[in-house]
Ligand SMILES: Nc1ncnc2c1ncn2[C@@H]1O[C@H](COP(=O)(O)OP(=O)(O)OP(=O)(O)O)[C@@H](O)[C@H]1O
């Protein structure tokens with residue numbers, strides 16, 4: 308078996324910024340293999356975002372080691388970390404963090420503009436960004452600004468941006484937090500498709516039924532992992548969508564029948 | 568990241584913040600435009616004054632009635648005739664190292680010629696006058712010593728008089744009437760423009776001072792004597808000799824005249840002009856600062872948004888240097904654009920001032936460089952400094968920035 312993509316050992320995060328230090332993550336050890344699909348759950352304030360930010364190399368741990376793809380993150384400087392985020396990681400933020408007054412397409416193109424190792428032309432970038440928007444079903448909104456998009460659409464633009472550089476690991480902080488159940492299932496469908504293609508996904512969610520689309524569930528409480536289990540009878544988005552459609556048509560037929 | 572890509576990113580950033588870009592550029596445009604215009608007005612005035620002082624003549628010494636020690640002109644009963652034609656003749660005969668000398672009597676009179684009336688300066692002068700004033704004839708000739716001695720009824724006229732009274736003909740040889748006496752026109756002077764005091768120098772008729780005193784004004788005193796020293800380093804000597812001679816001629820009476828060199832005159836005027844330039848420069852500096860503060864405000868207001876933007880860019884893989892380069896390019900583009908437009912506005916406004924208000928303007932290179940330099944520094948500093956700070960943050964802190 309190949310080495311794990313993510314290997315963290317006894318990782319801690321202490322925020323020193325406030326009056327009293329906040330010990331947000333208190334010793335988490337975790338191995339994530341390629342192709343895994345993990346849901347990170349836990350109460351508000353349990354340290355999910357903090358852990359995700361460290362996994363995404365956006366923030367440094369206070370203690371402990373983090374090997375991403377075998378590389379010790381602690382030994383990298385700012386620019387090497389930036390390259391790592393650009394090439395190996397895709398991050399979907401809890402608050403989208405799209406560039407304002409910038410079209411969906413340009414937002415998605417952004418990580419490719421900062422790609423350092425691959426030489427690509429502007430038209431290749433555009434094509435690839437368009438393809439990613441298609442994956443999340445927003446090709447027809449490519450020219451829209453973030454403020455012209457619904458929350459769920461912005462979320463999907465953020466996902467497309469996370470995908471555009473073909474990351475090994477996609478990290479998503481509450482990707483379905485702002486979405487209705489149908490759109491949530493759509494997003495989970497996208498994730499399952501990507502996961503089937505081999506992308507490792509870690510996502511935060513509060514909803515148990517959403518976590519059921521993943522392969523492995525982690526539960527965090529007060530900065531420590533209290534439960535780590537494989538998902539039995541995992542939901543398949545395609546099936547759920549079909550069921551939803553059926554229910555919808557049934558409702559329509561019913562409505563039609565009563566109207567008639 | 569390649570430079571071209573960063574350039575593209577910077578252009579996109581400017582475009583999507585059109586309002587901010589325009590306001591920033593506007594601050595720079597106003598600052599630079601104001602500096603260039605005000606300095607152009609100051610310099611124009613100074614250059615004009617300098618030209619006028621030079622146009623007074625070279626190595627010039629003037630003798631005026633009235634004592635400088637007693638504070639300017641002294642007039643009133645019994646003390647009227649302070650500077651006489653005899654004083655002039657004595658200086659001309661006895662003071663060495665003089666190249667030219669001319670008395671001058673100033674008066675205003677109605678003249679009549681060609682069926683037209685014109686109110687103008689009718690001045691009585693000597694034959695050396697055009698030479699001393701460095702004011703050559705455009706056509707014809709100046710009257711001679713002989714004509715002065717014989718109280719001839721001849722004259723030469725300035726450009727304005729020529730244009731007004733003889734619009735379509737050659738005035739030379741024609742006559743004009745002063746106090747109903749016919750004066751034959753011998754020549755026309757070259758145009759000289761406006762004097763230091765703002766009056767039209769070309770609005771003048773010059774007649775022999777003798778004729779002026781006997782036939783026109785019936786005065787016994789003259790308004791001033793202009794002397795041209797033969798050499799720049801003879802000026803002081805000529806001044807002293809003139810003072811000595813005049814004092815001697817007054818036989819113990821209190822000196823009632825003032826001898827001044829051109830240098831003394833011009834220092835007064837250039838000092839005034841310099842004060843004006845400093846004043847205008849001050850105003851310009853204030854507008855530059857105001858424009859700069861405008862730019863600064865716009866930049867600082869957008870720091871929060873831009874800090875988030877920087878956070879996003881770094882989070883998805885930008886290096887700190889990519890972001891800094893982007894912001895630098897943005898700031899430079901705005902400064903260059905604003906600077907270019909500002910220079911155009913400055914030149915345009917200077918032209919307008921000259922055209923509509925008749926004030927001379929001259930845009931000196933240093934003001935352009937100063938204005939562009941200062942506003943570029945302001946634009947780049949305030950555009951770049953927040954970016955520099957944000958690029959030092961961890962991406963997560965930049966994203967959290969409020
Ligand atoms: N920048 C910070 N400075 C100080 N404390 C922080 C900071 N960020 C988070 N915390 C604290 O760390 C703890 C964990 O926060 P975190 O954002 O990881 O929670 P979470 O599990 O993502 O919660 P939610 O489900 O509400 O998003 C919280 O107690 C929070 O107050």
Ligand SMILES: [Mg+2]
Nearest residue numbers: 355356357401
């Ligand atoms: Mg969170």
